[in-house]
Amino acid sequence: MGWTRWPRRSFQPRRLSDSASVSSGSGQVSAEAKGGPQGSLGRRPSVSRGLAGVPAACPCPCCLALKESEVAKVKDPTRLPRRRAAGTGQPEPAAFPRGGARPSPRPARLRLTRPRRSLRAFAMAFATRQFVRAASSDAATAAAKKLLIKHVTIIGGGLMGAGIAQVAAASGHTVVLVDQSDEILKKSTKGIEESLKRVIKKKFADKPEAGAEFIQKTLKNLTTSTDAASVVHSTDLVIEAIVENLEVKNKLFQTLDKFAPEHTIFASNTSSLQITKMANATTRQDRFGGLHFFNPVPMMKLVEVIKTPMTSQKTFESLVDFSKAVGKSPVSCKDTPGFIVNRLLVPYMMEAVRLFERGDASKEDIDVAMKLGAGYPMGPFELLDYVGLDTSKYIIDGWHSLEPNNPLFAPSPLLNKLVEEKKLGKKTGEGFYKYK
Numbered sequence: 353m354g355w356t357r358w359p360r361r362s363f364q365p366r367r368l369s370d371s372a373s374v375s376s377g378s379g380q381v382s383a384e385a386k387g388g389p390q391g392s393l394g395r396r397p398s399v400s401r402g403l404a405g406v407p408a409a410c411p412c413p414c415c416l417a418l419k420e421s422e423v424a425k426v427k428d429p430t431r432l433p434r435r436r437a438a439g440t441g442q443p444e445p446a447a448f449p450r451g452g453a454r455p456s457p458r459p460a461r462l463r464l465t466r467p468r469r470s471l472r473a474f475a476m477a478f479a480t481r482q483f484v485r486a487a488s489s490d491a492a493t494a495a496a497k498k499l500l501i502k503h504v505t506i507i508g509g510g511l512m513g514a515g516i517a518q519v520a521a522a523s524g525h526t527v528v529l530v531d532q533s534d535e536i537l538k539k540s541t542k543g544i545e546e547s548l549k550r551v552i553k554k555k556f557a558d559k560p561e562a563g564a565e566f567i568q569k570t571l572k573n574l575t576t577s578t579d580a581a582s583v584v585h586s587t588d589l590v591i592e593a594i595v596e597n598l599e600v601k602n603k604l605f606q607t608l609d610k611f612a613p614e615h616t617i618f619a620s621n622t623s624s625l626q627i628t629k630m631a632n633a634t635t636r637q638d639r640f641g642g643l644h645f646f647n648p649v650p651m652m653k654l655v656e657v658i659k660t661p662m663t664s665q666k667t668f669e670s671l672v673d674f675s676k677a678v679g680k681s682p683v684s685c686k687d688t689p690g691f692i693v694n695r696l697l698v699p700y701m702m703e704a705v706r707l708f709e710r711g712d713a714s715k716e717d718i719d720v721a722m723k724l725g726a727g728y729p730m731g732p733f734e735l736l737d738y739v740g741l742d743t744s745k746y747i748i749d750g751w752h753s754l755e756p757n758n759p760l761f762a763p764s765p766l767l768n769k770l771v772e773e774k775k776l777g778k779k780t781g782e783g784f785y786k787y788k
């Protein structure tokens with residue numbers, strides 16, 4: 353036994369007044385109940401097919417709720433009084449609207465008796481109500497269960513890690529920034545202080561005291577450490593921003609997995625590696641996702657929130673909320689190489705390097721061309737230096753190993769040479785260009 357098909361003609365929105373205007377006893381219907389003032393479809397109203405006075409066929413929750421209320425009113429719809437035929441005292445045959453044809457008989461197996469129909473309507477209404485209730489309570493429970501991230505541990509105090517630490521601390525989170533040596537961490541903290549000074553110049557241009565307070569508060573929220581394992585015991589979120597190397601990242605996550613509490617969410621800021629592979633190195637695949645910030649973090653508004661097939665909805669929503677809390681605009685993407693931005697951007701930068709390698713144009717002219725011709729704020733070589741040539745090389749090498757025949761992912765001898773010479777871009781003072 354399957355569901356009886358609802359007649360198509362009855363799928364019309366109905367107002368509460370529609371049913372009121374239906375003459376329940378006689379089966380006479382108002383023009384509105386016919387489907388609008390004009391009875392536009394010229395079809396027979398559903399009154400003849402459902403409970404007396406209740407349009408029977410629309411299965412939408414509001415119509416079903418309406419029907420249910422009518423069920424309560426009309427205890428036994430099969431016993432509705434029929435009009436007496438004039439002079440005979442005998443019940444008149446059920447009337448149909450003037451001009452309306454009698455309903456075409458349905459196949460016998462689909463025809464339901466009135467009590468059965470009323471039962472069906474009631475069951476549908478009940479099921480729909482239960483479904484709506486369950487759905488809304490699921491959403492409420494998910495929202496209630498979302499993790500409010502307050503304490504953040506950031507591993508890697510380089511370009512990205514320091515930037516993420518800055519925006520997280522500035523937005524009131526308590527942050528521990530971790531790197532391999534105190535020397536690196538001193539450099540990171542100095543960089544953050546300088547960046548904060550730039551921020552207050554804009555944000556608190558005419559309120560220097562408020563600006564100084566902002567810096568003080570932000571730095572108060574920030575501490576540093578060289579021992580990740582010892583600081584993750586009370587953290588809500590670990591964001592990894594270390595070297596773009598899967599083995600190194602996996603090793604770090606494996607270690608932290610042993611020391612971090614159960615509720616802690618792990619996230620990687622990787623530009624190009626598979627989040628799923630990192631999640632699989634831990635025992636918390638459902639509490640693992642990608643949080644891909646952009647450089648420079650304090651300026652760039654975007655965060656790509658990456659959901660693997662194992663990332664729970666709660667984790668995903670907590671990461672989205674965290675991104676918003678640090679003042680960013682999150683977009684979501686599946687765990688696909690390069691996510692959204694880099695999948696488009698990296699092949700473009702590599703094509704610029706190939707153009708230069710072939711001697712078709714100078715790097716300076718390529719940069720000028722893309723800035724003035726395409727309206728990009730930076731040329732591809734300036735951007736490569738900014739991102740870091742080692743990071744760019746890791747990305748392209750990784751993709752090349754996945755798809756060796758894809759010409760967009762072909763490695764560049766020039767990029768490899770610069771990385772070998774430790775000319776990594778702005779961060780080392782030299783890349784494609786020299787920086788003081």
Ligand SMILES: NC(=O)c1ccc[n+]([C@@H]2O[C@H](COP(=O)([O-])OP(=O)(O)OC[C@H]3O[C@@H](n4cnc5c(N)ncnc54)[C@H](O)[C@@H]3O)[C@@H](O)[C@H]2O)c1
Binds near residue numbers: 536597623645739743
């Ligand atoms: N540079 C960008 O524009 C950019 C943008 C988005 C995402 N990312 C990603 O962010 C990550 C970091 O990139 P970055 O540019 O900040 O690199 P970076 O080289 O500037 O910084 C990496 C830092 O991690 C530290 N580190 C390395 N291994 C460590 C470990 N085991 N424990 C603690 N610290 C460790 C290093 O000492 C270094 O300070 C990479 O995964 C990269 O793909 C980079």
